[in-house]
Amino acid sequence: MGGLTQEAACGVDDSVLLARAYLSRVAEPASVPVWAFVQEVGPVAAVEAIRAGQVTPHVLRATEARRGQIDPHADLEAADRHGIRLVVPESSDWPHFALAALERTGAERAARFAAGETKANESGEPIPPLALWVNGAGDLASVGVRSVGIVGARAATAYGEHVTAELAYGLARRRVVVVSGGAFGIDAAAHRGALAAGGQTVIVSAGGVDRPYPPGNATLFARAQESGLVVAESPPGSAPQRHRFLSRNRLIAALATGTVVVEAAARSGAANTAGHCFVQQRPVMAVPGPVTSPMSAGCHALLRREREPAMLVTSVDDVLAVVGGIGEAAGESSGAQSASDVRAELDLLDPVARRVFDGLSARRAAHPDEIAQRSGLTALEVIRALPVLDLTGLLEASDAGYRIAARLRPPRRTRTP
Amino acid sequence: MGGLTQEAACGVDDSVLLARAYLSRVAEPASVPVWAFVQEVGPVAAVEAIRAGQVTPHVLRATEARRGQIDPHADLEAADRHGIRLVVPESSDWPHFALAALERTGAERAARFAAGETKANESGEPIPPLALWVNGAGDLASVGVRSVGIVGARAATAYGEHVTAELAYGLARRRVVVVSGGAFGIDAAAHRGALAAGGQTVIVSAGGVDRPYPPGNATLFARAQESGLVVAESPPGSAPQRHRFLSRNRLIAALATGTVVVEAAARSGAANTAGHCFVQQRPVMAVPGPVTSPMSAGCHALLRREREPAMLVTSVDDVLAVVGGIGEAAGESSGAQSASDVRAELDLLDPVARRVFDGLSARRAAHPDEIAQRSGLTALEVIRALPVLDLTGLLEASDAGYRIAARLRPPRRTRTP
Numbered sequence: 001m002g003g004l005t006q007e008a009a010c011g012v013d014d015s016v017l018l019a020r021a022y023l024s025r026v027a028e029p030a031s032v033p034v035w036a037f038v039q040e041v042g043p044v045a046a047v048e049a050i051r052a053g054q055v056t057p058h059v060l061r062a063t064e065a066r067r068g069q070i071d072p073h074a075d076l077e078a079a080d081r082h083g084i085r086l087v088v089p090e091s092s093d094w095p096h097f098a099l100a101a102l103e104r105t106g107a108e109r110a111a112r113f114a115a116g117e118t119k120a121n122e123s124g125e126p127i128p129p130l131a132l133w134v135n136g137a138g139d140l141a142s143v144g145v146r147s148v149g150i151v152g153a154r155a156a157t158a159y160g161e162h163v164t165a166e167l168a169y170g171l172a173r174r175r176v177v178v179v180s181g182g183a184f185g186i187d188a189a190a191h192r193g194a195l196a197a198g199g200q201t202v203i204v205s206a207g208g209v210d211r212p213y214p215p216g217n218a219t220l221f222a223r224a225q226e227s228g229l230v231v232a233e234s235p236p237g238s239a240p241q242r243h244r245f246l247s248r249n250r251l252i253a254a255l256a257t258g259t260v261v262v263e264a265a266a267r268s269g270a271a272n273t274a275g276h277c278f279v280q281q282r283p284v285m286a287v288p289g290p291v292t293s294p295m296s297a298g299c300h301a302l303l304r305r306e307r308e309p310a311m312l313v314t315s316v317d318d319v320l321a322v323v324g325g326i327g328e329a330a331g332e333s334s335g336a337q338s339a340s341d342v343r344a345e346l347d348l349l350d351p352v353a354r355r356v357f358d359g360l361s362a363r364r365a366a367h368p369d370e371i372a373q374r375s376g377l378t379a380l381e382v383i384r385a386l387p388v389l390d391l392t393g394l395l396e397a398s399d400a401g402y403r404i405a406a407r408l409r410p411p412r413r414t415r416t417p
Numbered sequence: 418m419g420g421l422t423q424e425a426a427c428g429v430d431d432s433v434l435l436a437r438a439y440l441s442r443v444a445e446p447a448s449v450p451v452w453a454f455v456q457e458v459g460p461v462a463a464v465e466a467i468r469a470g471q472v473t474p475h476v477l478r479a480t481e482a483r484r485g486q487i488d489p490h491a492d493l494e495a496a497d498r499h500g501i502r503l504v505v506p507e508s509s510d511w512p513h514f515a516l517a518a519l520e521r522t523g524a525e526r527a528a529r530f531a532a533g534e535t536k537a538n539e540s541g542e543p544i545p546p547l548a549l550w551v552n553g554a555g556d557l558a559s560v561g562v563r564s565v566g567i568v569g570a571r572a573a574t575a576y577g578e579h580v581t582a583e584l585a586y587g588l589a590r591r592r593v594v595v596v597s598g599g600a601f602g603i604d605a606a607a608h609r610g611a612l613a614a615g616g617q618t619v620i621v622s623a624g625g626v627d628r629p630y631p632p633g634n635a636t637l638f639a640r641a642q643e644s645g646l647v648v649a650e651s652p653p654g655s656a657p658q659r660h661r662f663l664s665r666n667r668l669i670a671a672l673a674t675g676t677v678v679v680e681a682a683a684r685s686g687a688a689n690t691a692g693h694c695f696v697q698q699r700p701v702m703a704v705p706g707p708v709t710s711p712m713s714a715g716c717h718a719l720l721r722r723e724r725e726p727a728m729l730v731t732s733v734d735d736v737l738a739v740v741g742g743i744g745e746a747a748g749e750s751s752g753a754q755s756a757s758d759v760r761a762e763l764d765l766l767d768p769v770a771r772r773v774f775d776g777l778s779a780r781r782a783a784h785p786d787e788i789a790q791r792s793g794l795t796a797l798e799v800i801r802a803l804p805v806l807d808l809t810g811l812l813e814a815s816d817a818g819y820r821i822a823a824r825l826r827p828p829r830r831t832r833t834p
Binding site for chain 1: 707720721731
């Protein structure tokens with residue numbers, strides 16, 4: 001099965017890759033019982049149990065329709081022929097940084113599920129994907145470190161498409177990755193703007209990465225793949241069903257450092273994506289528009305929220321100020337810095353980022369909540385500052401959380417008795 | 418001098434009226450030393466001292482240019498011939514309710530001035546006017562109880578004028594008094610909207626009430642007078658000089674329960690009016706617009722303020738929610754209610770208004786700051802709730818502040834020894 005161990009999946013056992021490929025097809029995205037089961041027993045044992053039907057009724061219900069009809073070997077070989085790769089949590093290009101929030105909320109959700117709470121989350125389950133199918137030249141692991149989601153209405157106005165394209169162009173020029181869906185309207189304008197600037201753009205697809213939807217945007221999908229990525233949770237060939245759009249939205253929220261809603265009706269997919277951002281404690285920004293335009297009503301509603309209102313943004317600079325504009329200059333610096341260089345660079349950071357750094361531990365990785373507590377900041381402030389610290393090589397991200405980068409840690413000392 | 422005691426100045430001594438008429442002409446509006454001096458010695462003694470030049474250097478400097486050339490008797494007679502009346506703090510139609518915030522900030526400013534701090538306030542001095550010249554059928558005392566300032570750019574766009582007219586029309590239909598300046602653009606659209614609904618509108622003029630400015634709006638001034646008011650601090654005949662616009666803006670802020678900025682450039686007169694609202698702790702609302710329109714940049718800047726951001730409003734209902742929508746129904750009820758009716762009406766109020774009522778004293782009038790402290794609310798929350806309590810006849814407003822209405826106060830008991 002050497003053909004399966006693609007470059008992208010380096011270091012991952014074929015058995016794990018096959019198991020994750022199977023899992024990505026056997027259940028619909030964002031199934032809490034299935035995800036919790038995989039977390040508990042690992043992907044290989046989970047697949048064995050699911051194939052045998054030796055699982056809890058919840059897992060059985062989520063998997064019984066397809067559990068006997070899946071050939072992950074054939075799936076992976078077919079994907080490989082089309083340049084599609086499977087990225088799994090066990091591989092080095094899994095976007096741990098971007099998915100840290102979902103890993104935290106997923107663990108909470110799984111615990112509540114284990115305690116008997118089976119009521120589904122209103123805006124979709126905030127759990128990580130079991131695996132991601134990816135097509136394109138971009139590096140998935142770096143997405144989410146410095147990326148902006150730009151989402152909004154399919155039936156956008158000329159105003160909305162204009163503002164979207166300008167924002168995406170300006171952000172891509174500043175080396176920010178743009179993340180969106182693949183729809184007409186705001187989504188398409190965002191990708192076009194980023195591509196026009198020669199930037200990276202990520203389409204998170206509700207169906208398989210080989211099934212551009214709407215078909216009219218097939219060229220856009222192809223162009224996004226050239227420099228960026230098309231990403232999907234459902235395996236190749238999957239149809240873009242309605243519920244897959246809703247679960248897809250949590251991945252846009254996760255893969256973007258912050259998300260901008262440019263135009264949206266009062267109830268809309270963009271509002272759903274914003275809801276996922278709030279759950280994941282990711283910044284939500286909204287572009288205002290004419291109060292006479294129904295397509296701006298959703299944005300104004302987000303800006304008027306009593307708790308955690310969206311941040312009003314009118315320009316690229318406003319967006320950079322939210323997602324960490326300082327990272328831009330820092331991102332250009334080389335990774336090979338001495339500790340004194342690092343100290344000097346810390347001084348260049350804004351005070352919040354410095355406080356976050358001071359809240360990091362050298363020994364033990366911590367999640368944003370814990371760092372927030374230690375540094376006396378809100379979790380949102382911590383999450384906003386993390387990308388800058390990551391780009392400057394000051395922290396180390398893993399699925400256990402964040403800690404001070406290895407090269408900066410003091411050597412372990414033997415305790416004097 | 419019986420001709421001077423107009424109906425509107427009922428109960429005011431001619432000597433006071435003449436003194437205030439003199440004072441309104443001798444100094445430019447919003448002079449802290451002159452206002453403080455009048456507060457200290459009263460208007461009649463102040464005028465005698467100013468005429469004689471027996472005043473502090475600060476007061477002398479503010480008054481010496483005109484102190485010998487004023488004939489207040491002739492001024493009042495000429496005003497009377499043109500239907501213009503002088504409203505003074507000693508008269509029953511002085512808008513104590515509207516000016517309560519300025520009286521508080523004025524006292525603070527005077528105290529700081531007395532302590533040697535002569536640096537002028539950046540956005541103009543937040544002190545009450547010495548007197549107001551008024552022309553029109555409206556009742557000045559009721560302005561500010563349920564009124565909305567609508568301000569914005571002269572060079573408004575079609576969008577801005579449309580939204581302004583719609584807002585003003587809708588508010589006037591709900592019996593809210595509209596307050597603005599007399600300029601082209603947003604100001605004029607606000608008055609036209611209110612007049613189209615058959616409502617009351619108040620033009621606060623930077624020059625004399627008999628000097629419509631710009632002259633092209635003379636018809637609008639005439640129409641505003643028919644049902645509403647034209648109000649000015651400077652006496653009839655005064656030219657609308659630049660600094661008078663800036664001091665005028667504090668009166669728009671004062672006479673309106675809350676103020677909406679519809680369209681404004683980044684630096685603008687509307688931003689100055691908003692600044693006065695913040696100083697007076699009056700709600701500032703802003704209408705968003707296209708981020709591509711420089712005429713909405715000032716609104717977006719107000720909405721993005723770090724501290725005390727403006728509230729985003731998109732409709733008449735949004736504005737009513739800020740300035741006290743409950744007052745609408747309450748305003749229709751008769752004033753002759755029994756105490757139990759009042760209790761029932763209290764139950765209809767929102768919880769904040771009830772808490773403000775509970776923070777009122779029966780014996781001693783208090784300013785919003787003090788009421789805020791007693792009721793555990795912010796001063797802004799208190800100020801927003803006061804109009805409702807006033808309209809429902811639950812409180813009594815005076816220049817000493819607010820207390821429970823006389824008819825609700827328990828009878829004074831003799832203390833048992």
